[in-house]
Amino acid sequence: MPSLLPAAALGLTLLSVPLTAQNTSWRSPDPADLLYLELESGRVVIELAPEFAPLHVANIRRIAQSGFFDGGAVVRSQDNYVAQWRIRTPGPDESAPEGVATSLPPEFEVDATGLPFTPLPDPDTYAPEVGFVGGMPAGRDPATGTAWITHCYGVVGASRGGDPGSGSGTGLYAVTGHAPRHLDRNLTMVGRVLVGMEHLTTLPRGTDELGFYATPEEYAPILGGTMASDVPPAERTRIEVLRTDSEAYRQYVTERRTRTDDFFVHPVDRLGLCNAMPPVRVPGGGAR
């Protein structure tokens, strides 16, 4: 009865361009911009975006160097929305981490003048222009002259309270579902998860309001949070990201738009921003 088991795939062959692209089309992210968040199930590698959020990124580097991610926890997992975590609370005899701000001015958008921007060709529901600034999905508005990181799957932001200036990076979240783009320009976005999203997305969903865990016993412990530049080279995660300003990325976008594979009866010739994230690969291995 093999015919009862339909062909397994959905016609989703890995696209060929990035894997065959020349090495110059790939970049190794700067270790000073890579945060390793260690969960029980493995490492989450986050590329930070100092060009969009210099104050928050500098603060996150200081938190990592203070050791205060260690002993923190994922406190929220809301299905089709976000996983949210926070740093450790200092013990009764312990000082707060030196030099770490607990609130910072909002960095919701930046001046787009001179910012390298690789535009995508298709209309977007939420922003006048969309594309990529380095490895970050971004919106841009000619009317305001500003650009901002958009809430795509895997993008990381700084949680905050009602005051726009109440975020700092001591609390962070990653998008784990369909892009909640209405949040764009309302929170400071600090980067994007390159590897290890599954460690956040497979966490049990919280049962309290908004997906918070009902009890601290349900929290997912954070075992450590370190900048890659503070980790011995041999212990770093080896990854490369396709440059969005490369010819190979342009081909990748074309291929994903046109879908010439026979599987596609109705190739749509459109590509949404959050479906165009630059591929990540292990040097010498396959694309992620």
Place this chain on the structure above:
Amino acid sequence: MPSLLPAAALGLTLLSVPLTAQNTSWRSPDPADLLYLELESGRVVIELAPEFAPLHVANIRRIAQSGFFDGGAVVRSQDNYVAQWRIRTPGPDESAPEGVATSLPPEFEVDATGLPFTPLPDPDTYAPEVGFVGGMPAGRDPATGTAWITHCYGVVGASRGGDPGSGSGTGLYAVTGHAPRHLDRNLTMVGRVLVGMEHLTTLPRGTDELGFYATPEEYAPILGGTMASDVPPAERTRIEVLRTDSEAYRQYVTERRTRTDDFFVHPVDRLGLCNAMPPVRVPGGGAR
């Protein structure tokens, strides 16, 4: 040091409209259209869409009634993409399920004439018009006169091989990440998960190509698959869905577009199709 722990929420208060809406704004889905898929972690409730895929839905009802979902398995979990499952293979002394087709003509789109359609106001990257047909997110094209269910988070389709007519519902998948809208009109969509998506999205990711599990030992067993109409009323999952043709749903869309909550420094006044899915509630309880 409470200030080190930022206010937990992202300003994401549950919206008020649907919960206060009159009961006539909510519908109880027809038990003959509800498939209960039982995983080890709990029940996934799928509302089928016979108006879009009458042949596939009839076949899925026959599969459920044959008992062949029991002993099936989730065989694929690809991060930010899909979870995919299939029915049990008949044993050596067992007949194939009677009346169950192993391939069916494609039902990728339907004639839009006379199909009730609640349009959304904002532009979509992939389709000329988007909105809802009953509980299903849909695209519509005035040029072709057709409509189709779109690949939003939680939407369920029939897997197939290279032949467009090789799907049948014996293999199914649910979208578990950002909407892969390029698949629209290339697969037969059969419905939407109303409750229990977390049982599919928290499954470990498969390590083989395209997120397939590398060994059968990793499969997530399906303990049963039954139409709600074949389950005693007392054992049915009590749920209601906000009617997309109601005034309450119209208010819900307005509220999600305008975001008058003080949290929003830059309310965007836009709403994407996959961010406008009709809420589900437990009668007498809260919204899901």
